[in-house]
Amino acid sequence: MKVSVKRGDSFQEYEVPRQASQTVLDVVMYIQRVLDPTLAYRYACRVGMCGSCAMMVNGVPRWTCRTHVDRVIEKDALTVAPLRNLPVIRDLVTDMREFFDKWARAKGQFSGSQTRSDEFERVPPQSEPRQLADAGIECIGCGVCYAACDVVKWNPQYLGPAALNRAWTLVNDVRDRSGLERLRAVSGDAGCLACHSHVSCTERCPKHLSPTAAIAGLKRAVTKAVLQGDL
Amino acid sequence: MTYKTQARLWIAQRASAAVLAFCVVVHLVTIIYAVRNGLTATEILGRTRGSVAWFAFYSLFVLAVTVHAPIGLRPVLSEWLGWRGKSRDAALLVFAAFLAWAGMRAVLGVFA
Amino acid sequence: MRQHSSYWAFVVHRVSGVALALFLPLHFWTLGSALQLDGSLAWTQQPLVKLGEWLIVLALAAHLGGGLRVLALEFLPWRDWQKSLAAAAAALTFAVGLAFALAL
Numbered sequence: 001m002k003v004s005v006k007r008g009d010s011f012q013e014y015e016v017p018r019q020a021s022q023t024v025l026d027v028v029m030y031i032q033r034v035l036d037p038t039l040a041y042r043y044a045c046r047v048g049m050c051g052s053c054a055m056m057v058n059g060v061p062r063w064t065c066r067t068h069v070d071r072v073i074e075k076d077a078l079t080v081a082p083l084r085n086l087p088v089i090r091d092l093v094t095d096m097r098e099f100f101d102k103w104a105r106a107k108g109q110f111s112g113s114q115t116r117s118d119e120f121e122r123v124p125p126q127s128e129p130r131q132l133a134d135a136g137i138e139c140i141g142c143g144v145c146y147a148a149c150d151v152v153k154w155n156p157q158y159l160g161p162a163a164l165n166r167a168w169t170l171v172n173d174v175r176d177r178s179g180l181e182r183l184r185a186v187s188g189d190a191g192c193l194a195c196h197s198h199v200s201c202t203e204r205c206p207k208h209l210s211p212t213a214a215i216a217g218l219k220r221a222v223t224k225a226v227l228q229g230d231l
Numbered sequence: 232m233t234y235k236t237q238a239r240l241w242i243a244q245r246a247s248a249a250v251l252a253f254c255v256v257v258h259l260v261t262i263i264y265a266v267r268n269g270l271t272a273t274e275i276l277g278r279t280r281g282s283v284a285w286f287a288f289y290s291l292f293v294l295a296v297t298v299h300a301p302i303g304l305r306p307v308l309s310e311w312l313g314w315r316g317k318s319r320d321a322a323l324l325v326f327a328a329f330l331a332w333a334g335m336r337a338v339l340g341v342f343a
Numbered sequence: 344m345r346q347h348s349s350y351w352a353f354v355v356h357r358v359s360g361v362a363l364a365l366f367l368p369l370h371f372w373t374l375g376s377a378l379q380l381d382g383s384l385a386w387t388q389q390p391l392v393k394l395g396e397w398l399i400v401l402a403l404a405a406h407l408g409g410g411l412r413v414l415a416l417e418f419l420p421w422r423d424w425q426k427s428l429a430a431a432a433a434a435l436t437f438a439v440g441l442a443f444a445l446a447l
Binding site: 155223 | 233235245
Binding site: 196197198199200203210212213216217219220 | 347349350353357412413416417418421
C-alpha cells in the first residue's frame with residue numbers, strides 16, 4: 001500500500017507491504033527501520049496504555065498502535081501526519097509542552113490540606129462527586145482530544161478538553177482545597193465557556209472518556225459560583 | 232475584560248436563550264397562523280395596534296434579542312475572523328444599540 | 344473527524360445564528376419604516392421574498408432546535424444518548440419548516 005507521511009511542509013510517499021493484523025504503528029516502524037531511518041516518531045508501550053503513539057491517520061487523531069490498517073485504509077492508501085494543533089518538532093513528533101502548560105493553567109493539580117499525621121479523608125466510592133471524578137480520571141494525557149478539537153484550532157488560548165476534564169475531576173475531589181481558584185482559572189474566554197459542544201473530543205477519546213460532559217459540569221459550577229457571588 | 236465579566240456574558244447568553252425559546256415559539260405560531268389565514272398587513276395591524284399584551288411581549292422579545300445576538304456573534308468573530316479585543320467588543324456594543332433602537336421603533340410601529 | 348452528528352448540529356446552529364443576526368437589523372428596519380410610511384408591504388408578495396421568508400423561518404427553527412440541544416447538554420444531567428438530541432433538533436427544524444412551507 002501507499003503510505004503518505006507528513007514531513008515538514010510536504011508528504012513523502014512510501015510503499016509498505018501489507019500484513020495480517022497490521023497496525024499503523026507497525027507501518028511507521030517498518031518505514032523507519034527498513035525504508036528510511038531519518039523518520040522521527042514517538043511510541044513507547046505499543047499496547048494501548050501510554051498514548052505516546054498518537055498521530056493523525058487519514059485526518060483523524062488516533063493511537064497508531066491500536067489502529068488496524070484494515071479499519072482505516074482508503075483505496076489502498078494511508079496518510080499519517082503529526083497530531084494537530086501542536087507545534088511540530090520533526091516529522092511525526094509534536095511539542096507537547098503547550099498541552100501540559102494548559103493543564104497547569106486550568107489548575108489541573110491536586111491541592112490538599114492534610115498531612116501524614118491527620119486522619120485519612122473518607123471518600124465513599126459511590127458518592128456522586130467521586131463517581132463524577134472517577135468517570136474522568138483515566139486520562140493519560142495522550143493529546144488525541146486536543147488534536148480533535150476545532151475550538152483549540154480556532155482559539156489558541158483555549159485550555160482544551162483534556163485540561164478541563166482534569167479540572168472537573170478535581171472540582172469533584174472532596175479532598176481538594178483550591179476549588180474557587182480552579183473555577184476562576186476555567187471561567188474566562190479561554191476556559192470551559194469557550195466549548196461549543198462539538199463533542200469531537202468524546203468521539204475520539206481512546207479511553208472513552210467524555211470531556212464534553214466534564215466541561216458541561218464546569219459550566220454549571222461556574223454559573224453557580226457567579227450567581228452566588230463566589231467568583 | 233475580566234474572567235468574571237466573560238462568565239456573566241455567557242450566563243446572560245444562556246438566560247436570554249431560554250427567554251427566546253419561549254418568544255420564538257410564540258412568534259412562529261403567530262406568524263404561521265397569520266400566513267395560513269391569509270391575513271393582510273392592515274388586518275394584522277388591526278389586531279396588534281393598541282394591544283398592551285402584544286406590546287409587552289414583543290418588547291421582551293427585542294430586549295432578549297439585543298442581549299443574545301451580539302454575545303452570540305462574539306465567538307464567531309474571534310474564531311472565524313480572528314477579530315479579538317476591545318474593537319470587536321465595541322463593535323458588538325454598537326450592534327446591540329442598533330438592535331435595541333430599531334427593534335423598539337418597529338414594536339412601537341406595530342403595537343402602539 | 345468532522346463526520347459526526349454533533350458537529351453538523353454545531354455548524355447548522357452557528358450558520359443559522361449568523362444568518363439571523365444579519366437578517367434581524369433588516370427586519371426591524373423594514374417593519375419600523377414600512378409601517379410609518381402607510382403600511383405598504385406589497386413588495387413582500389414577490390416569490391423571491393417569499394423564498395427568503397421561508398429560509399429565515401427555517402433558520403429560526405434550526406437555531407431554536409440547536410439551541411435547545413445546547414441548553415440540554417449544558418444544564419441537564421448527562422446521558423450517553425446525547426446524539427439523539429442532535430436528531431431531535433433536526434426533526435424540530437424540519438417540522439417547523441414544513442409547517443411554514445405549507446402555509447405559504
